[in-house]
Amino acid sequence: MTPRVIPLHDDRTQGLAPPEPGLGAQPPADALGRPLRDLRISVTDRCNFRCGYCMPKQVFDKHHQFLPHADLLGFEEITRLARAFASLGVEKLRLTGGEPLLRRDIEALVGQLAALRLPDGSAPDLTLTTNGSLLARKAQALREAGLQRVTVSLDALDDAVFRRMNDADFPVAEALAGIEAAQAAGLGPIKVNMVVQRGVNEDEILPMARHFRGTGIALRFIEYMDVGATNGWRMNDVVPAGEILRRLQAEAPLHPLLPGAPGETAQRWAWADGSGEIGLIASVTQAFCGDCNRARLSNDGKVYLCLFATEGHDLRTPLRAGASDAQLQAALGTLWRGRGDQYSALRAADGAAPDASAKAGDAGTAAAAASRIEMSYIGG
Numbered sequence: 001m002t003p004r005v006i007p008l009h010d011d012r013t014q015g016l017a018p019p020e021p022g023l024g025a026q027p028p029a030d031a032l033g034r035p036l037r038d039l040r041i042s043v044t045d046r047c048n049f050r051c052g053y054c055m056p057k058q059v060f061d062k063h064h065q066f067l068p069h070a071d072l073l074g075f076e077e078i079t080r081l082a083r084a085f086a087s088l089g090v091e092k093l094r095l096t097g098g099e100p101l102l103r104r105d106i107e108a109l110v111g112q113l114a115a116l117r118l119p120d121g122s123a124p125d126l127t128l129t130t131n132g133s134l135l136a137r138k139a140q141a142l143r144e145a146g147l148q149r150v151t152v153s154l155d156a157l158d159d160a161v162f163r164r165m166n167d168a169d170f171p172v173a174e175a176l177a178g179i180e181a182a183q184a185a186g187l188g189p190i191k192v193n194m195v196v197q198r199g200v201n202e203d204e205i206l207p208m209a210r211h212f213r214g215t216g217i218a219l220r221f222i223e224y225m226d227v228g229a230t231n232g233w234r235m236n237d238v239v240p241a242g243e244i245l246r247r248l249q250a251e252a253p254l255h256p257l258l259p260g261a262p263g264e265t266a267q268r269w270a271w272a273d274g275s276g277e278i279g280l281i282a283s284v285t286q287a288f289c290g291d292c293n294r295a296r297l298s299n300d301g302k303v304y305l306c307l308f309a310t311e312g313h314d315l316r317t318p319l320r321a322g323a324s325d326a327q328l329q330a331a332l333g334t335l336w337r338g339r340g341d342q343y344s345a346l347r348a349a350d351g352a353a354p355d356a357s358a359k360a361g362d363a364g365t366a367a368a369a370a371s372r373i374e375m376s377y378i379g380g
């Protein structure tokens with residue numbers, strides 16, 4: 001008897017565009033002509049810190065429901081999507097969270113991503129952003145798995161200020177030990193990110209600059225941003241990058257450097273005596289949307305085209321329904337070509353007043369702010 005073959009048809013992949021012939025030969029540009037170069041991959045929504053600007057304790061308390069493990073993308077799923085992104089032009093992969101080192105066996109994911117190859121045969125630039133709390137324990141294993149470098153978030157050197165800001169009573173000495181371990185393991189060049197908040201840690205600007213000057217570590221000062229809907233952001237809480245620069249220049253002369261890469265978020269400055277460089281990330285007062293080449297992948301498989309996006313595009317459903325690599329690439333290509341996000345530039349054009357609560361009459365703005373995605377979900 002001749003076997004009857006019944007073609008299987010899975011509707012869950014039907015929202016995806018058909019594969020495009022020759023995809024990959026010509027990486028897509030978005031609606032504003034920006035290429036796709038940088039993918040930030042959030043691997044967990046959990047963190048052991050409760051920094052007020054990211055995961056304030058009053059919101060992320062013991063009743064907060066984190067995502068169940070089954071909702072998180074598995075390592076093979078992340079790697080498949082990263083490969084699809086790489087075929088569209090992504091050259092840099094950054095693991096984030098939450099705190100990415102809380103994800104069990106993160107070294108295994110690092111190993112899989114380190115083995116990826118870009119269309120030209122080279123390895124992707126593979127890095128990770130961490131709060132440093134587990135770095136002393138993990139640095140060597142991460143390096144051996146293929147991680148190239150790390151960025152450590154560190155908002156103060158003063159132990160009392162640091163403990164108050166992480167709101168988990170975590171001592172600064174352990175975070176500093178993590179940075180030292182990363183240096184010893186060869187995870188460099190290391191960057192340290194400091195989010196500066198008016199009246200909270202602005203007095204730490206100079207001590208931090210002095211501490212890292214001459215160490216080979218680039219300290220970057222980040223303007224406090226209105227990401228998410230839970231941190232109660234106010235424009236008055238921002239210490240503008242121009243003011244930070246003036247404070248640093250009163251300490252010692254600095255001169256500007258050219259960007260290290262297209263779309264780089266930090267303005268780079270070098271100490272005139274050759275003792276290293278600092279960065280200024282002026283996301284509020286000097287928007288850099290014009291050459292923003294970043295996409296974000298949430299821990300549950302949604303693609304976000306802007307840090308301030310209010311909705312993502314689900315790729316986990318088609319991925320788990322058996323979409324082919326070509327279908328995933330086509331879906332991502334379509335998303336990127338349609339991207340017109342430039343939140344910070346529009347905010348600046350609007351008078352740098354994204355403070356939804358201050359605009360009491362603007363219900364649309366308030367609603368958009370309230371539905372903004374939290375940084376702990378899509379990564380910073």
Ligand code: SF4
Pocket residue numbers: 288289292293294305306307308341342343344345
């Ligand atoms: S606001 Fe959005 S588009 Fe602008 S730089 Fe940030 S992530 Fe990119």
